[in-house]
Amino acid sequence: MYWADELASSVDGPQVVNDSKTPSGTVHVGSLRGPVVLDVIARALRDRGVPTTLLYGVDDMDPMDAQALLTPDAIEREMGRPLSQVPDQVGDCHASYARHHAQTFIDIFDGLGIRPDRYYWMSDIYPTGEVDGFIRTALDRAEVVRDLYRRVSKVERPVGWLPVQAVCPACGKVGTTFTLDWDGETVRVECRPDYVTWARGCGFDGRISPFGGAAKLYWNLEWAAQWSLFGVTIEPCGKDLATAGGSRDRADAIAREVFEREPPRNLAYEFLNIGGRKMSTSKGRGAAAHEIVEVVPPEQLRLLFLRPRPNQAIEFDPDGTDAIPRVFDEFDRLAAAAAGREVKGELPADADRIFRYALLDPAADVAAEAARYRPAFAHLALLAQIPGVDVAARVAAEKGSALSVEERRILEDRLAAVGGWLDSYAPERARIEIRRDALPPEVTALGEDQRVWLGAFARAAEAAPPPSGDAWQALIFEVAESAALPAGRAFGALYVAFLGRTNGPRAGWLLASLEPGFVVERLRAAAGWRDHADGASGGTGAHDTAGAAE
Secondary structure, three states, X not given: OOHHHXXXXXXOOOEXXXXXXXXXXXXXXXXXXXXXXXXXXXXXXXXXXXXXXXXXEEXXXXXXXXXXXOOHHHHHHHOOOEHHHOOOOOOOOOOOHHHHHHHHHHHHHHHOOOOOOEEEEHHHHHHHOOOHHHHHHHHHOHHHHHHHHHHHHXXXXXXXXXXXXXXXXXXXXXXOEEEEOOOXXXXXXXXXXXXXXXXXXXXOEEEEOOOOOOEEEOHHHHHHHHHHHHOOOEOOEEOOOOXXXXXXXXXXXXXXXXXXXXXXXXXXXXXXXEOOEEOEHHHOEOOEHHHHOOOOOHHHHHHHHHOOOOOOOEEOOOOOOOHHHXXXXXXXXXXXXXXXXXXXXXXXXXXXXXXXXXXXXXXXXXXXXXXXXXXXXXXXXXXXXOOOOOHHHHXXXXXXXXXXXXXXXXXXXXXXXXXXXXHHOOOHHHXXXXXXXXXXXHHHHOOHHHHHHHHHHHHXXXXXXXXXXXXXXXXXXXXXXXXXXXXXXXXHHHHHHHHOOOOOOOHHHHHHOOOHHHHHHHHHHHXXXXXXXXXXXXXXXXXXXXXXXX
16 A cells, blocks of 8 residues: 555544745755655545645744855844845845745645645734744743753753743844743843854843744744644654654654643655755755756656655755656656556556656546656657757657647657756766768777677668667667677667767667668668778777667
8 A cells, every 4th residue: 555545544533734844045856855745645635535634834933044045235134033024135026035935935836736725824823823822831831841852852951941032122033032031921032142153132131022923932842833723633744853852752742741732643754865965955965946847847756756655765866867867767657557558667566556646636537647648758858959850740650649738738848858957957978969961980990890780780670660769779689689799889889870979868769769761871871881981091990989788
């Protein structure tokens, strides 16, 4: 059973599924795993007839602590203020820094088929007084909170510390205030110049009422308060928050011992990694979410997160690799399996559910979606680089009939993704320039065995032109085996004949992207290059190149 279906089968009664995000800066693509996981849980629950509410929140009362993301003139003034009060640095008409970064992230959701029943912003909720009861309870039980931090996380809070962060009435900062001396209605606030290393307080010292948005709960308490405020029953979180003694353990204990309710069910999910390290845009690792969605269409992006179980890390490095094409290939394999077509290689036992959850519309006709014709990404990447090719006509010819409206949309989405991949992420070997006018001079380095093989391959291709990239690939191996030529030397000879180099994209798809007549003519010319070189001198095998088998 698929992991989301397992979870859905184990609950009783109506469910509220929640997640929230602190909008501290540009959000990398790895941060989309949480929202996708939440959406799939909600879909699995609804599939079983469980009444379900999906929420997504923005913790924009948290203090600004990312100095590198501010303009130099704003650092002294804005560091430590609530993110909701920091002006938008981009100047694109968002009401605040928080609204800019959070909205940029949230705008991606609808395109991914993620449609929460409600979005909430903590900067909107605090002023209404809805959190006041939780603030009062936390202040009344401050000693319990301090003991809990010590016991659960081995964290010592300073003498007199209270579990709320006041907004300084003088400078508006929340990250620089130390709150103490709760008398049942007011607290003393000290805005300390040296309270944190990343912001400077103004020195204010006075009493305020902590209610109505004048103060906020520390994040672990705010998290636990949200669970009670919204009736949350399921809230997954990232692995970094779920470590022993970490944020989730503290919030769970606060829910039980301070706010007297059971915490929601947790489902910790792993990171999206590059080279084994967590993506982090602030550290220069990982693609921004709003950029990657321009290259990877939504169904493939959903699949990236849904293929493994949540507790399995995902390695995804789009830059200079085939990571993006592989996501398309896996989606196409799942679609083929769902349509009842034969698929090479092993599929996950729950392949049908993975394909269904990868679709944008939870009510989609899975059989109809699976049956749609989807040209391979690698093949389109080749066609897009060959001048004069009518890609839509070529794809329709390969399908054997006209493309439907939906299939044309799929083609357009994939061509846009191909363009983005070639522009920003594709490895050099994926970029091609077919030498149409003349044989590449590099053919002079081919060995006699490679030229003989090219001739045999030309005869086989002319006798029965392969109908697809996979069929071309199979024929390459078949003729190489018959000629007792190592596959590496066969592939190397092909790349030299067409590209003038010893490596390139998948050779079968390269040949499938070209006219069969041109392929046969070029193979023959390369096999007998001395007859086509107009007297040019060349080697006899002394400069053999091996190439790279695929």
